[in-house]
Amino acid sequence: MRLCQECGKVLYARYDLDTARVEVPRSVLAGRPADMWRYFEILPVKDESNIVTLGEGLTPILAAPRLGREIGSSDLLIKDEGQNPTGTFKSRGLSAAVSKAKELGVTGVTIPTAGNAGGALASYAARAGMSSHVFMPQDASEANKKEVVHAGGELVLVDGLIGEAGQQSRQVAEEQDMFDLSTLQEPYRAEGKKTMGYEIAEQLNWTFPDAIIYPTGGGTGVVGIWKAVEELESLGWSDGKRPRFFSVQAEDCQPIVRAFERGDDHAEPWENAHTIAHGMRVPSAIADYMILKVLRDSGGGAIAIKDEDMLHHMRLTAQLEGVVVGPEGGAVVAAARTLIEQGTLSRDDKILLINTGSGLKNLDLM
Numbered sequence: 001m002r003l004c005q006e007c008g009k010v011l012y013a014r015y016d017l018d019t020a021r022v023e024v025p026r027s028v029l030a031g032r033p034a035d036m037w038r039y040f041e042i043l044p045v046k047d048e049s050n051i052v053t054l055g056e057g058l059t060p061i062l063a064a065p066r067l068g069r070e071i072g073s074s075d076l077l078i079k080d081e082g083q084n085p086t087g088t089f090k091s092r093g094l095s096a097a098v099s100k101a102k103e104l105g106v107t108g109v110t111i112p113t114a115g116n117a118g119g120a121l122a123s124y125a126a127r128a129g130m131s132s133h134v135f136m137p138q139d140a141s142e143a144n145k146k147e148v149v150h151a152g153g154e155l156v157l158v159d160g161l162i163g164e165a166g167q168q169s170r171q172v173a174e175e176q177d178m179f180d181l182s183t184l185q186e187p188y189r190a191e192g193k194k195t196m197g198y199e200i201a202e203q204l205n206w207t208f209p210d211a212i213i214y215p216t217g218g219g220t221g222v223v224g225i226w227k228a229v230e231e232l233e234s235l236g237w238s239d240g241k242r243p244r245f246f247s248v249q250a251e252d253c254q255p256i257v258r259a260f261e262r263g264d265d266h267a268e269p270w271e272n273a274h275t276i277a278h279g280m281r282v283p284s285a286i287a288d289y290m291i292l293k294v295l296r297d298s299g300g301g302a303i304a305i306k307d308e309d310m311l312h313h314m315r316l317t318a319q320l321e322g323v324v325v326g327p328e329g330g331a332v333v334a335a336a337r338t339l340i341e342q343g344t345l346s347r348d349d350k351i352l353l354i355n356t357g358s359g360l361k362n363l364d365l366m
């Protein structure tokens with residue numbers, strides 16, 4: 001079962017946090033491995049021998065003072081997810097999902113992807129000894145296509161975007177008895193992504209910054225980190241102060257921004273979506289209602305960025321801080337600048353940018 005059988009919506013993993021609050025104090029983390037599986041008790045795998053890992057997680061939070069001065073922030077931080085084993089935050093979700101699939105006895109997996117999740121799946125499936133079928137738009141980055149084939153995944157190039165890839169992925173999974181890992185159409189990828197939230201709190205001494213800015217496509221990052229914020233409070237691990245959450249999308253694919261501005265609970269699909277930031281080229285997200293709720297409940301917002309501004313801020317981030325970000329990372333930096341200029345965020349706010357992937361995946365954009 002991948003979605004709720006009654007309402008067809010997203011399934012959410014739940015844990016006995018009342019018991020965990022007593023039995024799992026945060027001091028258990030001392031001496032644990034420096035990867036996302038240090039939070040084992042609140043991840044979905046039951047038997048540690050099923051963990052499929054390449055060392056994902058515990059990526060650094062880097063102070064970015066020079067970039068901060070340039071965009072008007074006195075307290076700017078970058079969590080650099082480009083340092084994950086497959087070069088993006090997708091390592092986390094796929095490590096969790098492939099581990100759980102292994103535990104459930106799955107031998108083959110399929111995935112529709114803008115690119116980076118496909119690359120990650122091929123590596124984790126190889127590590128688990130599973131077969132993988134990856135459905136990707138024809139114009140995905142060369143790095144993404146090559147990493148799938150290189151790791152022995154079956155690559156299918158689709159004439160269309162992630163929606164079309166999703167239909168083919170589901171169909172092949174049904175026909176060939178494989179498990180389809182579409183974003184938020186199974187509960188485990190979001191569990192991996194939520195470890196970003198656990199790490200942010202742990203790395204900032206069990207507090208959250210004033211604002212977190214995230215590039216949003218399907219929304220697992222936003223939904224996952226917010227789940228961590230809530231779980232950490234239930235566990236008694238965090239101080240209870242919640243961050244404001246901001247989603248960033250591209251000017252020519254901004255369904256969540258439009259719905260947020262209109263006050264809608266659901267986002268209409270975006271027509272003729274295009275942007276150089278393929279991770280955000282998602283015209284319609286199954287978790288639209290969850291993303292919008294997080295943005296509103298947290299007192300955050302949503303903002304769209306032009307492609308040329310992404311490129312400009314990719315370059316600035318490399319030149320001022322030495323951090324090589326992709327277009328999604330560039331978008332997040334540009335969004336921080338605009339939010340400060342608008343007065344939505346202040347110069348002294350502690351602002352955490354998530355750089356979701358390494359710019360080395362996008363050599364053509366450098």
Ligand SMILES: Cc1ncc(COP(=O)(O)O)c(C=O)c1O
Pocket residue numbers: 088090114115116117183215216217218219220221222278279280326328356357
């Ligand atoms: C580099 C990058 N950033 C951001 C996203 C969007 O992430 P999410 O689907 O969690 O919203 C993706 C998804 O493909 C991505 O590859």
